[in-house]
Amino acid sequence: MSLTHRQENGIDVVSLPERLVMANAGDARAELKQIIQAGSGRVVVNLGDTEFMDSSGLAVVVAGLQAARKMDGDLYLAQMSDTIRALFELTRLHTVFQIFDDETAAVRAFG
Amino acid sequence: MMITQAQVGSSVPAAGTASTQQDHAPGARKVLVIDDAPDVRAYVRALLRKWGFEAVLASNGAEGLERLREGDIRLVICDWMMDGMSGPEVCAAIRRTDFAHYVYVMLLTGRTEDTDLVYGLDAGADDFVGKPFDVQVLRARLQVGVRILGLEERLAEQNRRLKQSHDALDGAYRQIQNDLAAAARIQRESLPVSDENIAPLRAGWLFLPAAKISGDSFQFFPISADEIGFYHLDVAGHGIPAALLSTSLSRSLVPHTGIVQHTKGGGEYLNPAGFLHTLNEELCSPDGEVSSYATVVYGVLNPLTGEGRLALAGHPQPLLLRTDGSFEFLPKGGLPVGMFDTADYTAQRFRLAPGERIITYSDGITDCFDAQGRAFDIEHLCELLRENRALSSKALAALLRDAVLAWRGDAELEDDVSLLIIERPAA
Numbered sequence: 001m002s003l004t005h006r007q008e009n010g011i012d013v014v015s016l017p018e019r020l021v022m023a024n025a026g027d028a029r030a031e032l033k034q035i036i037q038a039g040s041g042r043v044v045v046n047l048g049d050t051e052f053m054d055s056s057g058l059a060v061v062v063a064g065l066q067a068a069r070k071m072d073g074d075l076y077l078a079q080m081s082d083t084i085r086a087l088f089e090l091t092r093l094h095t096v097f098q099i100f101d102d103e104t105a106a107v108r109a110f111g
Numbered sequence: 112m113m114i115t116q117a118q119v120g121s122s123v124p125a126a127g128t129a130s131t132q133q134d135h136a137p138g139a140r141k142v143l144v145i146d147d148a149p150d151v152r153a154y155v156r157a158l159l160r161k162w163g164f165e166a167v168l169a170s171n172g173a174e175g176l177e178r179l180r181e182g183d184i185r186l187v188i189c190d191w192m193m194d195g196m197s198g199p200e201v202c203a204a205i206r207r208t209d210f211a212h213y214v215y216v217m218l219l220t221g222r223t224e225d226t227d228l229v230y231g232l233d234a235g236a237d238d239f240v241g242k243p244f245d246v247q248v249l250r251a252r253l254q255v256g257v258r259i260l261g262l263e264e265r266l267a268e269q270n271r272r273l274k275q276s277h278d279a280l281d282g283a284y285r286q287i288q289n290d291l292a293a294a295a296r297i298q299r300e301s302l303p304v305s306d307e308n309i310a311p312l313r314a315g316w317l318f319l320p321a322a323k324i325s326g327d328s329f330q331f332f333p334i335s336a337d338e339i340g341f342y343h344l345d346v347a348g349h350g351i352p353a354a355l356l357s358t359s360l361s362r363s364l365v366p367h368t369g370i371v372q373h374t375k376g377g378g379e380y381l382n383p384a385g386f387l388h389t390l391n392e393e394l395c396s397p398d399g400e401v402s403s404y405a406t407v408v409y410g411v412l413n414p415l416t417g418e419g420r421l422a423l424a425g426h427p428q429p430l431l432l433r434t435d436g437s438f439e440f441l442p443k444g445g446l447p448v449g450m451f452d453t454a455d456y457t458a459q460r461f462r463l464a465p466g467e468r469i470i471t472y473s474d475g476i477t478d479c480f481d482a483q484g485r486a487f488d489i490e491h492l493c494e495l496l497r498e499n500r501a502l503s504s505k506a507l508a509a510l511l512r513d514a515v516l517a518w519r520g521d522a523e524l525e526d527d528v529s530l531l532i533i534e535r536p537a538a
Binding site for chain 2: 070
């Protein structure tokens, strides 16, 4: 398992690995999708441990969002580092994700 | 020669093969018997046949060696004391000969002194059977020989197979390397060769693929009587899959080779936002889940007026380098193409005064890390561009190339690096 996963009030809370790059993106993507499809479609991805993400890693998070929205759910991001925030801003992806400073706020936002 | 304890009639099981036939079975293991005494040869032959071996006889060393050279015999029983070559001399001659397989040699000897054994072993003998010999001992010793030869043959077979698969892997690896080199060549052919086609504009560029072939691509080309088009794209990931998509995208981005022109009309190339919109629709997978995506900048520019417009899809913001050395970052654009079919793109206008440049690049250059883990970063890039702006665009690109390579040091590039400079020359 490259991801850690727990449930909180029917919300899937997932942490991504320290480095999410081409080498592990395929596995991470399959795992994340499996978690989302087995759950309610309401997902919080915690990026607190993630120090580096490349373009393949970005696709993992986007695929997660797409899977969640297909289930009428959503995927919120929490605790991203400045480096990763810069990547989201560069690619304009911060405009499609709801981004929270901490995980609790993200979980609470699902109501 | 004296033979004692002969037990020709003993009912021991066959050792040469599984066969218990009286005469040798087809394909039975051959044993060469070298002895100058006809009665010993005949006797040993009878034993060998009984045990399922095929006996081949030679009456002296020279004859035996001659027969061995045919290459079909691996087991030899040789007398020590003979006219002409002695047993140890025959052993030594066998060891000097380069057979394709091992030849197992047993010496028949009446001698039992240790020094003689050492002499025989040094000459290359594998085993000894004392004379007068016990038939059961001879048979057991032969079995040892058969076992050792079997082991040697299995090892040789394993080696042969290993070598075969090693050769196959080697061939496959060479093939892949050749294919990669060919792919890299094709990709380089889709990059600019000269800036003559956009005169009076000038251009400079650098291109450093991370894994021989790259997901980055850029080009410039005339699109109408008044304007040139240019693009810079970075397909997610690197290596072969990224390069394949990059190459196919490059085709649709250049007029006269692309698909867009046929479906949407040539006017599409004059409308950067509409162009990215079409590209995005082409790339988004029908099941609504991202598979491949790319960041793109696509722009058009009038060489005579310096008026231009461009649209961005998740790509690093192009830089405008003014004559006074100041920079302008063009506004950020829309999402990468290939992610969301709802993505929207807007064109932004810009103007190049004489002597000014527009610079597009992939994030491989700003995210290129040195040995201490420091990024090359945008400030560093801007500083180099500003300080060396008196150089031609071509020389400027060459300088940046060297700077990136020096920054990276001995390490391989982690991501494709590319940068394009388009310059409106000073009047």
